Amino acid sequence: MRARTPLTLLPALALVLAACGGGATATPSGTPAASATPEVTAAATPDACAPENLETMTAGTLTIGADNPAFPPYFQPSDPAVEGSVWEFGEPTNGDGLEAATAYAVAEQLGFAADQVTWVPVPFNNAVQPGPKDFDLYLTQVSYSAERAEAVDLSDGYFDLNQAVVSLKDNPIADVTTVAGLKDFKLGAPTGTTSYQYIVDNIQPTEDPAVYDTLDAALQALTATQVDGIVVDLPTAFFMTAVQLEDLGTIVGSLPTAGEVEHFSILLNLDSPLTSCVNGALATLKENGTLAAIVDEWITGQGAPALQ
Structure with a gap:
């Protein structure tokens, strides 16, 4: 799903967040990959x-x-x-x-x-x-x-749609290469989203994550250095770093899949x-x-x- 317009999310990106709502409770496993969980569909003859x-x-x-x-x-x-x-x-x-x-x-x-x-x-x-x-x-x-x-x-x-961590390029979190390495940083995410639940259930940081009413608010907190990184779905991470943050932002990395995987x-x-x-x-x-x-x-x- 989509997001466009610097620092202002369009309705398409709002749909992304709506689609990503809910919890993810399983132990992380896997990396960004082609979806491996097909839906049940009727087979076609050659x-x-x-x-x-x-x-x-x-x-x-x-x-x-x-x-x-x-x-x-x-x-x-x-x-x-x-x-x-x-x-x-x-x-x-x-x-x-x-x-x-x-x-x-x-x-x-x-x-x-x-x-x-x-x-x-x-x-x-x-x-x-x-x-x-x-x-x-x-x-x-x-x-x-x-x-x-x-x-x-x-x-x-x-x-398969993964979550990802976005930060400013000059923040030390940008050098992290493991999920465990994220624990000591201040993270944030919009309330009620898969992204927030992923932080709580799977990253389990030493400091409680910051919660924001909107993705714009989370992004503003990031640029104001109130948090070290924010967790969003991967398409949003690409849009943020390419359009909204431009040369200031980076994708620290995509997170292992957990729970029911969206695709x-x-x-x-x-x-x-x-x-x-x-x-x-x-x-x-x-x-x-x-x-x-x-x-x-x-x-x-x-x-x-x-x-x-």
Whole structure:
């Protein structure tokens, strides 16, 4: 889910926080990775998923939607910029970034070459609403939820959503490499969120964490050095350091997953004939290591080291 606008969260980021609400109580395990917990879906027969049998919006073309602006590390800019491109910040058509690379990998598994993929900008809030879509697939940090799955089809996961620690670059916490190393620092998070519960249940700092009514308030406390670090979900951490904090902030690291793991899904029309084929493609990409390699290149390798 999304957040945009320096120091002021847009509704899309508010949805992220809402989706992340609740507790995480299990012992941490794992690192940022391609989602390994598929939803139960009907299996498609090989013939049904043959390219010539796929029911796409346009025959011979796979139309993929994404929100615009398309932010890194999910979509990366092109250098030089693509002439006449409608995309801001990131450029989905270059295949660079977690979600752009995932989209093209899925397309290839479905039998579509890169030049048979068309991208269209679609606002996130429009994509998740019930009703017909102007795309075959949609990738823009869509977190799976049972409620959302009543309005649209959501694929098995392609990325598990971790929590992360954000700090100012000149704070000593920025050099921490383990979860245990966070214990002696002052941490903060918005109240009622998975992020706050993660601090309490899994980091267990020596000093009680600071609690804030909003994410903006937590960010302001960080910039005022009232806390050493704040815990947020990983997409928010990337947005904060790239847009809101700019050169001042850094991602100390992503935290091991704990409890029920939230994941990103590919969104499709409700009851889309493509859903089972997409799940089959994702299963293959997990088995052959492609998704793990994409995560390693565009998440772990983009300034979000895994805290051990």
